[in-house]
Amino acid sequence: MRRGERFLAACRGEAVDRTPVWLMRQAGRYLPEYRAIRARHSLLDICGDPELATEVTLQPLRLFELDAAIVFADILLPLVPMGARLEFAAGEGPLIHNPVRSPADVPRLLEVDPRRDLAHVLRTVERVAARLEGLPLIGFAGAPFTLASYLVEGGPSRHHARTKTFLLRHPAAWHDLMARLAAVTGAYLRAQVEAGASAVQMFDSWVGALSPTDYERHVLPYSRLAIEEARASGAPVLHFGTNTAGFLELMHSAGADVLGIDWRVRLDDAWTRLGPDARLQGNLDPVALLGPVEEAEARAHAVLEQAGGRRGHVFNLGHGILPETPPENVRAVVDAVHAVGLPHADMARAR
Numbered sequence: 213m214r215r216g217e218r219f220l221a222a223c224r225g226e227a228v229d230r231t232p233v234w235l236m237r238q239a240g241r242y243l244p245e246y247r248a249i250r251a252r253h254s255l256l257d258i259c260g261d262p263e264l265a266t267e268v269t270l271q272p273l274r275l276f277e278l279d280a281a282i283v284f285a286d287i288l289l290p291l292v293p294m295g296a297r298l299e300f301a302a303g304e305g306p307l308i309h310n311p312v313r314s315p316a317d318v319p320r321l322l323e324v325d326p327r328r329d330l331a332h333v334l335r336t337v338e339r340v341a342a343r344l345e346g347l348p349l350i351g352f353a354g355a356p357f358t359l360a361s362y363l364v365e366g367g368p369s370r371h372h373a374r375t376k377t378f379l380l381r382h383p384a385a386w387h388d389l390m391a392r393l394a395a396v397t398g399a400y401l402r403a404q405v406e407a408g409a410s411a412v413q414m415f416d417s418w419v420g421a422l423s424p425t426d427y428e429r430h431v432l433p434y435s436r437l438a439i440e441e442a443r444a445s446g447a448p449v450l451h452f453g454t455n456t457a458g459f460l461e462l463m464h465s466a467g468a469d470v471l472g473i474d475w476r477v478r479l480d481d482a483w484t485r486l487g488p489d490a491r492l493q494g495n496l497d498p499v500a501l502l503g504p505v506e507e508a509e510a511r512a513h514a515v516l517e518q519a520g521g522r523r524g525h526v527f528n529l530g531h532g533i534l535p536e537t538p539p540e541n542v543r544a545v546v547d548a549v550h551a552v553g554l555p556h557a558d559m560a561r562a563r
């Protein structure tokens with residue numbers, strides 16, 4: 213099997229010879245090559261410059277035997293054409309200087325046409341896709357809840373209290389906000405596939421802040437809408453969240469091809485809960501990459517053991533690579549995953 217085939221085959225639940233692996237935030241600050249570019253350009257400058265963004269996207273692929281690339285961008289970029297004054301402040305993370313704080317702020321948000329307003333990212337997707345020689349490229353976007361959280365909080369948040377209060381106090385405005393975000397995310401994911409992405413991932417990083425009931429009523433319908441629109445492109449859709457053990461079944465029912473989970477759930481338990489046909493991505497604790505390299509490899513093996521040779525496993529971390537990660541540990545884990553062969557007969561038995 214060629215390296216370029218494994219990731220998409222696993223997304224479709226087909227047999228593979230090795231478990232495909234890519235890592236969330238595989239491009240970024242843990243790489244000296246990235247830091248060298250970042251020393252001269254802001255994050256928004258890199259994202260806005262298809263040439264720089266292409267270079268940064270390709271950096272980890274030159275170093276490690278990854279099975280997919282992910283376009284270098286940020287989930288918050290579509291908020292800019294919606295009218296958000298976004299800044300990535302050093303040490304503070306993203307800031308939105310004009311957050312959505314009242315129902316009246318929602319209709320002021322602008323409509324986004326990804327081809328016009330996010331053309332820079334789509335040009336990066338085209339450029340990267342042209343250089344990958346058959347390796348799949350993953351496009352991505354934020355899920356409606358996680359985007360709403362940044363818009364309402366105005367930045368990172370521990371409890372997402374403003375967002376959850378908005379949902380309680382202003383249900384109609386919340387639903388208007390979520391409908392707008394679902395439309396942007398769906399159209400943006402679809403546009404990335406049209407530009408050359410072979411799969412797309414929707415990041416709902418902070419959705420685990422919600423109760424299952426609030427998720428089901430106030431978020432799930434909009435995630436489902438965005439996924440439906442993205443799946444109309446024909447490419448597989450991956451759907452990732454953290455702290456989602458309380459409502460994995462609900463999240464699975466949003467309809468993505470592959471569900472991404474973090475390390476707080478065992479992969480085998482997730483499969484028991486979701487059924488043997490579920491396709492799962494994950495779920496090594498990113499902190500494992502900081503430890504002694506033998507420990508990182510052992511934990512990667514434990515993830516594969518829990519996957520048990522089932523079809524439809526994409527190896528990944530349970531959240532993004534931490535900036536302090538030694539690149540040599542990334543190499544060791546990627547190689548350790550590939551070293552475990554998956555003979556087709558064994559896979560058939562595992563099912």
Ligand code: CP3
Pocket residue numbers: 235236237238239240241250255282283284285286287288300305306352368415417531532
């Ligand atoms: O995975 C990749 O290699 C592609 C690049 C990528 C970035 N952001 C670039 C980036 C991806 C997939 C994202 C997604 C993203 N952005 C998410 C979802 C994934 C997750 O980690 O939960 C979220 C929540 C964001 C929002 C965001 N962007 C935050 C909270 C921060 C600051 C915190 C931090 O890690 O520094 C960013 C900045 C950001 N986006 C960086 C990178 C490489 C680091 C900043 C820098 O280079 O100065």
